[in-house]
Amino acid sequence: MSLLAFGINHNTADISVREKVAFNPEQLRFALVEAKRSAELQELAVLSTCNRTEFYCVSDVPEQASARLINWLGDHRQIERAQLQQASYVHQGSAALQHIMKVASGLDSMVLGEPQILGQMKQAYGYSQEASTVGEHLNRIFQKTFLVAKQVRTHTDIGRNPVSVAYAAVHLAKRIFSNPEKNRALLIGAGETIELVGRHLIEYGVTNLVVANRTLERGERLAQALGAKAILLSDIPEQLVHSDIVISSTASTLPLLGKGTVEAALKARKHKPIFMVDLAVPRDIEPQVGDLDDVYLYTVDDLQDVVQANIKTREGAALEAELLIQSGVEDFIRDHRSQEAVGLVRCYRSASEKLRDEQLQSALRMLAKGDDPEKVLATLANRLTNKLIHHPSIRLKQLGAEGRDDSLIAAADLLDLDIAESQQLVNTLNFE
Numbered sequence: 050m051s052l053l054a055f056g057i058n059h060n061t062a063d064i065s066v067r068e069k070v071a072f073n074p075e076q077l078r079f080a081l082v083e084a085k086r087s088a089e090l091q092e093l094a095v096l097s098t099c100n101r102t103e104f105y106c107v108s109d110v111p112e113q114a115s116a117r118l119i120n121w122l123g124d125h126r127q128i129e130r131a132q133l134q135q136a137s138y139v140h141q142g143s144a145a146l147q148h149i150m151k152v153a154s155g156l157d158s159m160v161l162g163e164p165q166i167l168g169q170m171k172q173a174y175g176y177s178q179e180a181s182t183v184g185e186h187l188n189r190i191f192q193k194t195f196l197v198a199k200q201v202r203t204h205t206d207i208g209r210n211p212v213s214v215a216y217a218a219v220h221l222a223k224r225i226f227s228n229p230e231k232n233r234a235l236l237i238g239a240g241e242t243i244e245l246v247g248r249h250l251i252e253y254g255v256t257n258l259v260v261a262n263r264t265l266e267r268g269e270r271l272a273q274a275l276g277a278k279a280i281l282l283s284d285i286p287e288q289l290v291h292s293d294i295v296i297s298s299t300a301s302t303l304p305l306l307g308k309g310t311v312e313a314a315l316k317a318r319k320h321k322p323i324f325m326v327d328l329a330v331p332r333d334i335e336p337q338v339g340d341l342d343d344v345y346l347y348t349v350d351d352l353q354d355v356v357q358a359n360i361k362t363r364e365g366a367a368l369e370a371e372l373l374i375q376s377g378v379e380d381f382i383r384d385h386r387s388q389e390a391v392g393l394v395r396c397y398r399s400a401s402e403k404l405r406d407e408q409l410q411s412a413l414r415m416l417a418k419g420d421d422p423e424k425v426l427a428t429l430a431n432r433l434t435n436k437l438i439h440h441p442s443i444r445l446k447q448l449g450a451e452g453r454d455d456s457l458i459a460a461a462d463l464l465d466l467d468i469a470e471s472q473q474l475v476n477t478l479n480f481e
Contacts, residue, residue: 050091050107050108050109050186051107051108051111051141051142052105052106052107052141052142052145052146052186052190053104053105053106053107053108053111053114053115053139053140053141053145054103054104054105054139054140054141054144054145054148054149055103055104055106055114055115055118055137055138055139056096056101056102056103056104056137056138057070057101057102057103057133057136057137057138058100058101058102058103058138058157059100059101059159059349059350061136061137061138062136063350064330064332064348064349064350066128066132066136067099067100067101067102067330068330068331068332069126069128069331070097070102070122070126070128070133071097071099071102071330071331072095072097072102073097073300073301073302074172074176074300075300076302077095077097077176077180078176078179078180080095080125081093081094081095081176081177081180081182082180082182083121083125084104084118084121084122084125085106085182087117087120087121088106088108088114088117088118088121089108089109089110089113089114089117090106090107090108090114091106091107091108091109091184091186092106092107092182092183092184092186092187093105093106093107093177093182093183093187094106094173094174094176094177094182094183094187094191095173095176095177096152096169096170096173097173098166098169098330099214099242099298099328099329099330099349100158100159100214100330100349101152103152104118105145105149105187105190106118107184107186107187111141115137115139119133119134119137143378143382146190146378146381146382147374147375147378149190149194150193150194150197150198150374150377150378151371151374152166152170153166153167153170153194153195153197153198154167154197154198154201154202154207154370154374155167155198155201155207155208156201156207156367156370156371156374159214159349159352159353160213160214160216160217161207161363161364161367162207162208162363162366162367162370163213163214164202164208164213165213165241165242165245167195167198167202168241170191170194170195170198171195174191189381189385190381193377193380193381194377196377197373197374197377200373200377201370201373201374204369204373205366205367205369205370205373206363206365206366207363207366207367207369207370213245214242214328214349214352215242215243215245215246215249215328216245216249217352217355218246218249218296218326218328218347218352219246219249219250219253220355221324221326221347221352221355222250222253222294222324222326223253225322225324225345226293226294226324229250229253229254229255230254230255230256232255232257232293232294233255233257233258233259233291233292233293233294234247234250234255234257234258234259234292234293234294234295234296235259235261235285235288235289235292235294235295235296236258236259236260236261236277236296236297237261237262237282237285237295237296237297237298237299237305237306237333238261238262238297238298238299238329238333239260239262239267239268239270239271240298240299240300242298242328243260243271243296243297243298244271244274244275246296246298246328247260247271247275247277248275250294251275251276255294256276258272258275258276258277258278259272259277259278259279259280259288259292260272260275260277260278260279260280261279261280261281261282261284261285261288262279262281262282262299263281263282263299263301265279265280265281268280268281282305285305285306285310286310286313286314289306289310289311289314289323290314290317290318292314292323293321293322293323293324294323294324294325295323295324295325295326295334296325296326296328297325297326297327297328297329297333297334298327298328298329298333299329299333300329301329301331301333302331303331304331304332304333304334304335305333305334306333306334306335306338307335307337307338308335308337308338308340308341311323311325311334311338311341311344312341315341315342315343315344320342320343321343322343322344322345323343323344323345324345325338325344325345325346325347326346326347326348326352327346327347327348327349328348328349330349332348334346401437404433404436404437405433408429408432408433408436409429411429411432412425412426412428412429415428441460441464444460445457445460448460
């Protein structure tokens with residue numbers, strides 16, 4: 050079996066492709082079960098964010114797994130295979146493990162070192178547990194990944210500066226509005242990204258915030274934390290008239306804001322400009338909204354320039370993080386290989402204990418017959434020693450007869466013997 054990481058991200062595909070392969074939490078359970086079955090995988094977890102959709106899987110036939118996933122994804126989302134092939138990437142074995150750890154640590158994010166991805170990775174793991182699509186291998190991989198990501202956060206400066214897509218969105222707003230205390234902001238959604246956006250807006254000086262969400266209860270929880278007002282999604286058209294800044298990030302599969310709604314709001318605002326950022330994948334705001342005069346619409350892809358200007362402060366920390374990740378990969382592989390020997394160790398121990406018990410019972414029978422205890426102990430020691438070394442001794446002689454010096458050296462290492470010293474005990478002819 051082999052570990053595989055198959056995915057599509059912001060480096061390989063634009064938002065028009067990524068939104069087609071994105072999964073919201075409600076869709077993930079079905080997707081996990083069906084993709085695992087269709088691609089004939091042993092284990093599967095799926096990470097789906099605004100910037101990536103990745104399949105982490107364990108497969109008996111890794112050379113076929115990615116093709117099967119492309120076929121399933123193409124059928125499931127009605128996408129051309131050629132388009133998926135062109136936009137996707139595959140990592141296998143240790144390269145896949147390293148990729149997963151880099152993603153969790155924020156080293157593969159659009160915003161280098163962004164902290165939200167670790168929480169999203171943990172959620173992805175939780176969804177796969179609920180769907181019962183992960184087993185022993187991915188469980189261990191995720192636990193090690195979370196540990197390494199925590200070490201990266203703790204021991205490097207990768208997350209010191211507030212650089213994220215949410216921060217980039219607010220930073221862009223700063224370029225447009227010079228008096229933030231006079232602006233009103235409408236935040237659509239109530240997840241971690243929107244919460245981060247809200248906190249950055251407050252730090253910037255925007256105090257008039259409204260949170261719109263599908264469920265009022267969750268919207269009110271976030272609104273209370275931000276000192277904002279909560280409304281339902283159905284109230285957005287009315288609120289849009291009063292909003293200078295609109296930032297959206299939901300898990301909706303359909304756009305929440307259309308061109309007509311925004312056009313009507315602009316008319317009521319007497320064409321006072323609206324700054325809009327759509328952080329959702331699939332998009333919450335119809336692309337045609339960007340065609341309207343007095344609307345400044347940006348998507349996650351448009352934030353690249355802002356992001357690039359901010360990541361330079363983290364590049365030094367990223368090098369340190371890479372070393373921690375490489376060490377984590379090596380530790381995991383070393384531990385994994387040691388686990389492979391557990392069954393052999395148990396078998397060896399069981400066989401040795403069986404020999405011990407047989408010889409012990411024989412000794413007890415001798416004592417019961419009245420034999421000299423000292424002789425019984427000597428017999429027990431001799432017999433136990435002979436039994437334990439019998440098969441290894443025969444095999445060592447066979448290795449010598451076959452001229453397999455490499456195996457003899459390995460055997461000496463296994464038995465903790467000095468092979469050079471052992472060779473001095475025997476005088477042999479050299480036939481080389």
